[in-house]
Amino acid sequence: MRLLRRTVRNFIVYAALLLFVCTPLYYLAIQQLFVEEMEEELLHHKENFEKIVPKITTENDLHLYESINEEFRLKEATRWPIADSIFTIELYDSLEQEVIPFRVLRTGITLQNRNYEVIISESVVGSQDLIKAIVAIQASLLFLLLLGFILINRNLSKVIWKPFYTILEKLKQYQIDKDLSISLPKSNITEFEDLRIAIEQLLIKNREAYVSQKEFTENASHELQTPLAVFRSKLELLMQSENITSEQAELISDLLTATDRIARLNKNLLLLSKIENNQFPSKQKLLISKAVEKTIELYQGTISERKIKVSLSVDNEGVVAANPTLLEILLSNLISNSLKYSPEHSEVSISIDNKSLHLINPGEPFKNPEKIFQRFNRESRVVQGHGLGLAIVKEICDAEGFEIVYSFNSAHSFQVQF
Amino acid sequence: MKILIIEDERELAKSMMIYLRQESYVCEMAYTAQEALEKILLHEYDCILLDITLPDGNGLEILDRLKKEDKSEGVIIISAKNSLDDKIQGLNLGADDYLAKPFHLSEMGARISAIIRRKRFDGNNTISFDDLTIDLIGKVTTVKNKLVDLTRKEYDLLLFLISNKNRVVSKNAIAEHLSGDAADVFDNFDFIYAHMKNLKKKLCEAGSQDSIKTVYGLGYKFEA
Structure with a gap:
């Protein structure tokens, strides 16, 4: 959920609650006020009447008063005494010609030794309409206020949060291996300015760490080459000694083989860091099939020794712009890998179609197919390798903008889209 | 030199x-x-x-x-x-x-x-040991003036051994010399044994004395 929506959602929930809870409360409060007001009025009528009572001498006077004061009703009391009471009843209103609620004060008076029941009534309808109108106006005011608040808040937020979203967008596009630096927009809001400075410093430090790590690999590999050369040369000199026993010969031979592996590993690490450092920038237009044929030729010894059949089919051949060295390494790693993992007497098929290369070879499925392009991820310790072959393939694809897809469907399949 | x-x-x-x-x-x-x-x-x-x-x-x-x-x-x-x-x-x-x-x-x-x-090229760029002669330009090997039909790998192998004559050359160095980067594929020297066997056999059949010695466990040596 976006931050803006989250904050606005809270406002809306609060506003709705306020609207729904407060409107009835408000209505009840207003109504209570009106009822009290009305009761006061009824009592006031009663007081007025009581002031007039001493002046009324005949029954006619009484009926005259009754006819003048519309809210005033008089009838002979059926019971006595009558206590003052106020209540609401539904009465027929001749004016409105319908039954409407009235607020009524019932009391009793004694005139010329006769007991009367007095009913003073006041229509509630008018006041109820008023209450409704007031509440409606109040509610719509509240609604408009909240709506305005939300809209203003949303727009304001959009403006205020703009630097944040710009920073976010730039960070998404940032690639530590490609972008040397990043320029983030300045903001006059302290928090965003702090964020910008913090991010820029973080990126600078990250970049430094990244560069020094890359340089470290390259430098370490370089520095290892000379002592390795010394070591290997001493072994070769030792080999020239007279009277070497077979045990000694075996030791020397094992040392030489281990040295070869270190040398190869080191060479490949160096290659990886060189690809990462873009030290193969020049590109040439190359025919894929030519390069593939050259690579197959290179491995002819292995192919005939392992009795593997390599079939190459070329369809609608395309030209690829790539660094020749990198393309050569890419193909040789892929093809040597397929030869390495295929059983003897099996068939490796390579097909080239327009700008893609498809290599299929039989073999056991990988245990961790998602990790095959990672460094030092070796599927099998039985087959000798340095665990960098496919990592180099992936690095070359990234550097040259190729796409490589691996899948397994009864056989290993590598597809490179140039 | x-x-x-x-x-x-x-x-x-x-x-x-x-x-x-x-x-x-x-x-x-x-x-x-x-x-x-x-x-x-x-x-x-x-x-x-x-x-x-x-x-x-x-x-x-x-x-x-x-x-x-x-x-x-x-x-x-x-x-x-x-x-x-x-x-x-x-x-x-x-x-x-x-x-x-x-x-x-x-x-x-x-x-x-x-x-x-x-x-030092002086017109006839050849190497000779006893009855074995290699013409470096034509890449032709002869024993007692008889042509020995060597494959490219066998020729390379022979030349490599002769260039390091009287010294032990390791299998590892031969593997790398013959296959270049392709040596990466296997730590396996079977293909060297095969090439070596064929080379020695061909030279022997041509009547050359056996100059290539196997140094047990280490490699080979061309003795001249």
């Missing part, structure tokens, strides 16, 4: 010298660019092994100087960088070959003898 080794890593330079002396080359050493320049200007060499990274300068400057002085020494660049730029730049500046550290001494031996053979 005089060889100048320009290499600041003394232990490596020493190994190279000892190995080359066994082939009765005369070796001189220079550990700095300054020393190297002095020696180059004073003496003539058949081959110079030149490390590019020297404590007091870049080896490529020495190469440049050699060209300016119109020296005709064969130069093999040695570099720990194994970088294409160094290689191309070095070859453009007139170096004859390029050797990346860590190299096999036998590989170095093969490169040196190839350069010296090229420099």
